[in-house]
Amino acid sequence: MSTGYIWIIILILGVGTYLIRFSFLGLIGGRDLPEWVLRHLRYTAVAVLPGLVAPLVLWPTATAGEIDPARLSAALVTFGVGLLTRNVIAAILAGGGTLFAMIAITGAY
């Protein structure tokens, strides 16, 4: 990773993210926003994040892309606890606990 690569990304992401946040609040006003646009925007987070995580869970770089029982079970427990409790902290703790327990049992990381 070159220094230029890192700084340009930080700068453009900073400006871009700010413009997204400022958009309707600052310039356009949400009153006139068509319903179909809002309907798509509602799903941006659930459309991006699961697709980003799925390959990391199934093919972790730490095991050179091999399916890893410790990481896979930790992922399932995190998601399951998150679904049931709707509590981010509880899900992280349960998932982390599972990961370490599995690593302790299998001895592999």
Next chain:
Amino acid sequence: MAEATQKSYYWTGFRAGVPFVLVVVPFGLLFGVVATEAGFTSLQTMAFSSVVFAGAAQFAALQLMVDNAPMAIVIATALAVNLRMAMYSASLSLWLGDAPLWKRALIAYVNVDQSYAVSINKYEDEPQMVLSDRTAFFFGAVTPVCPLWIVATGLGIWLGDGIPDWMALDFAVPICFLAIIAPMMRTMAHMVAAVTSIVVALLLAGLPFNLGLLVAAVLAMVVGAQVELWTVRRAKA
């Protein structure tokens, strides 16, 4: 008199924001550690957290940068993660759109998932609040959370390489994301969108420049919106 109520709304907001410290501190700490591990300098890591100021997008960008993805892909994907904030901005503008420009500019900078969620809930519960009460509440809610995001990043840099291999730090990011995603599964439409995103991203994982994820995201958004329409129509019928 007005000043007294504003003060109390500030503190009501503050109390509403306090629980999120538990999310923001570990998340920021982790970002500091992971970015340092990836080869960022302290200055770059601190700049990332304070300029971009959006945890999920920062982790997404970092992950792609470690994979040596092209700059345009990193930027497009991370901004896609942040597109939900356009929705926050639109719905906040209904309540805060008449505030002075400098206040709206500041609100935009610190508008994160948590502050948005508690503020909108409050505005909808108490529609009689006046504009200055609403902005006071909003700034109260972000006070315990936002500065700590940057402090926690700094702590993470300081911890840096002190973390042993058996802690499997590589997997901290997926766990954080999964913990954030799970509570978002509020409706059938959210679930179908998430499944679409996963399936398409896995199928297209071989595409160059991590383009598969962008395609998956666009498709999943459209599918989510369509399922929502379908559910609404069916409920009416």
